[in-house]
Amino acid sequence: MPPCKLARGSRLVLATHNAGKLAEFATLMAPFGITVVSAGELGLPEPEETATSFAGNAAIKALAAAKAANLPALADDSGLCVSALGGAPGIYSARWAGPDKDFAGAMARIEEGIGPDERDAWFVCVLCLATPDGATQSFEGRINGEIVYPPRGTEGHGYDPIFQPEGETRSFAEMSEAEKNAVSHRARAFAAFRTACLEK
Incomplete structure (x- = not known):
C-alpha cells in the first residue's frame, strides 16, 4: 500500500491527552505546514x-x-525495555508508575530487579498514522543504552534519569531537550514517518 502523504495545510489529530507531547509534535510538524x-x-x-x-x-x-474525528491521526506508544527483566516494563512502562505517576518508585523497582552486570536497556517508540477509512502505517525507532542508578539529571520525564544512551556519559535527563530530541527513539521513529508521509 502506498504511504499516506499529508499535504501542507492538512489537519492531523495527535492521539494524546498529554499537553507536553502535543507541544513537541506541533513543533516537529510546523515546518511541513501541518496543523x-x-x-x-x-x-x-x-x-x-x-x-x-x-x-x-x-x-x-x-x-x-x-474515526472519531474523521481526520488522519497519529499516535505513539513508547517505553523502556530492560534486558534483565525480559523486556519489562516495555508496553507497561506508564503503568509501572501507577495512577500517581510515581516514576521514582518505578525506577527503584527496575534497579531492585537487576544486577550490577545486567544493565542493558533500550527505549522503543512506534508511531502509527491512521486514516478514517481504517488504513494504518507504523514507524519504529529504537535507541540502545544502559540503566544507571541513582537517577541523574532534572530534564526530560519518565525514566529518562536512569537511561544512558550508547556512546554517551550522560543520562537522557542530563541532556537538553534539543540534544535528546536529536537522538531519541521518538526522533528516529519520526524521521521514518517524515520520510514516508510528509511533503518536503
Whole structure:
C-alpha cells in the first residue's frame, strides 16, 4: 500500500491527552505546514490499550482518534525495555508508575530487579498514522543504552534519569531537550514517518 502523504495545510489529530507531547509534535510538524490538534482538545475518549506490542497499542489509539474525528491521526506508544527483566516494563512502562505517576518508585523497582552486570536497556517508540477509512502505517525507532542508578539529571520525564544512551556519559535527563530530541527513539521513529508521509 502506498504511504499516506499529508499535504501542507492538512489537519492531523495527535492521539494524546498529554499537553507536553502535543507541544513537541506541533513543533516537529510546523515546518511541513501541518496543523496538529490533540484528542484531548477534541474531547475524544482514550481507548483501552489492550494490545501486547507497542505497534498494536499505537494502532488502537490512532484508529480510534481518526474515526472519531474523521481526520488522519497519529499516535505513539513508547517505553523502556530492560534486558534483565525480559523486556519489562516495555508496553507497561506508564503503568509501572501507577495512577500517581510515581516514576521514582518505578525506577527503584527496575534497579531492585537487576544486577550490577545486567544493565542493558533500550527505549522503543512506534508511531502509527491512521486514516478514517481504517488504513494504518507504523514507524519504529529504537535507541540502545544502559540503566544507571541513582537517577541523574532534572530534564526530560519518565525514566529518562536512569537511561544512558550508547556512546554517551550522560543520562537522557542530563541532556537538553534539543540534544535528546536529536537522538531519541521518538526522533528516529519520526524521521521514518517524515520520510514516508510528509511533503518536503
